[in-house]
Amino acid sequence: MTAAQTATAERPGPAAAHAIGHDAAASVAAMLKALADPLRVRILSAVAVDPRGESCVCDLATLADVTQPTVSHHLKVLKDVGVLTSQRRGTWVWYRIIPNRRAAVTALLDSFATLDVAGDEPAVDDALDADLDARVTCLAAQLTGELPDPGERAVFATVRESCTALARSAGMTGALLARTERFARQRLSDRARDRATAPPQVLFVCVANAGRSQLAAALVDRLAAGRIVARSAGSNPAAGIHPHVAALLAEIDGDAAAQRFPKPLTDDAVRAADVVITMGCGDVCPIVPGVRYEDWAVGDPALASRDGAEAIRDDIAVRVRALVDDLLT
Structure with missing residues (x-):
């Protein structure tokens, strides 16, 4: 191997150059490890959605059929990895998400909540799958006749974009075409709105x-x-x-x-x-x-x-x- 080849081999590639740093990775790994417990995830979500911005340990103890010391132990784990902070007021301790961690916690919980909402894979309507393009074209023609102002090309583009966007989340379900019609009508109405x-x-x-x-x-x-x-x-x-x-x-x-x-x-x-x-x-x-x-x-x-x-x-x-x-x- 030449000196140039050796230098190239030792130089980090794009993936390594842009990877998360070691210290940050260790911190993230510690947090994810701390969350590898269903009750801790529920505790963190309860604190995240509390309209007061914080939760008392007495409230969190009602999440599961466990003792308060057990809940306090889980709270300590979340606190030790830098997710929660606490403050004692009288006989009770109140917990809140550390401000600079709130965006990450919210994004994590919301992302998994989205997966939970999705539930099972939607059933596929074979008939709709087979002639979806023809049905979308027919819908676009119908809307063009009802709403001539945007123009045929704009209406067709909006209907197809709307169908594609909804299909990514709703899947190929029997409701896709009906949803596409409502969504496309809404978008066309929004574009024509006179303030x-x-x-x-x-x-x-x-x-x-x-x-x-x-x-x-x-x-x-x-x-x-x-x-x-x-x-x-x-x-x-x-x-x-x-x-x-x-x-x-x-x-x-x-x-x-x-x-x-x-x-x-x-x-x-x-x-x-x-x-x-x-x-x-x-x-x-x-x-x-x-x-x-x-x-x-x-x-x-x-x-x-x-x-x-x-x-x-x-x-x-x-x-x-x-x-x-x-x-x-």
């Missing part, structure tokens, strides 16, 4: 669009009774609404709840909105001049029990009432 004459429009964005953003949009629809247009979307949409949330949506929407489904975030929805509310999805929304942005720190019902999901719904409802009053006055 000067249209009612106020608000967009709720979370990670999976399977929980809190769906609840918020449904509550706006109920409270505003058509005076405000509510949209929802996800930065990483799930295949379906979370079961806890589906039950709550049925209480809010009745039969109309069945028409709600996770949708991907698009520029169309952001540009059409007067207000964009983010809910745990980070800085994923493009910044559009004239659009008002807010971030609501609310828990994720996909990570909560049924009672916890109801508490999150109530928290969202209070915020939605204030938002509706503000937009209508």
Whole structure:
């Protein structure tokens, strides 16, 4: 081997050059090892979704049929690896996620919550799979006849893009074409919106669009009774609404709840909105001049029990009432 070949062999390749550093890898590995216990994951999720921003050890002790010292042991493990911090107040100890770890913890829990929402692989509709292209083409032609203003090419492109985006999350299910039609109509409507004459429009964005953003949009629809247009979307949409949330949506929407489904975030929805509310999805929304942005720190019902999901719904409802009053006055 020549000297040049030896130097090339010793020089790290692109993968090694961009790999996570040793110290950071050791820290991440320690955290992941600490989370390799179901009760610790539940404890961490309970702290993450607590609307107070922290949880008392007395509350966490109710998560499982174990003694309080056992819960305290698990909390100590999470604290030792740098995920949680604690503060004693009187006879109780309160735990919260260390601020610079919150984004990582939220991303981790939300990602796995999305997988849990997806559940089993959706059944494939063979007939739809066989002639999907023809059906999408027929749908695009129908919408072109109803909505001639955007132009045939724009309508066809929107329908196909919408179908592709939904297929990534919803799979080849029998509902894909119906969802594509609703999603494409929404996008075309958003593009044609005239801010000067249209009612106020608000967009709720979370990670999976399977929980809190769906609840918020449904509550706006109920409270505003058509005076405000509510949209929802996800930065990483799930295949379906979370079961806890589906039950709550049925209480809010009745039969109309069945028409709600996770949708991907698009520029169309952001540009059409007067207000964009983010809910745990980070800085994923493009910044559009004239659009008002807010971030609501609310828990994720996909990570909560049924009672916890109801508490999150109530928290969202209070915020939605204030938002509706503000937009209508």
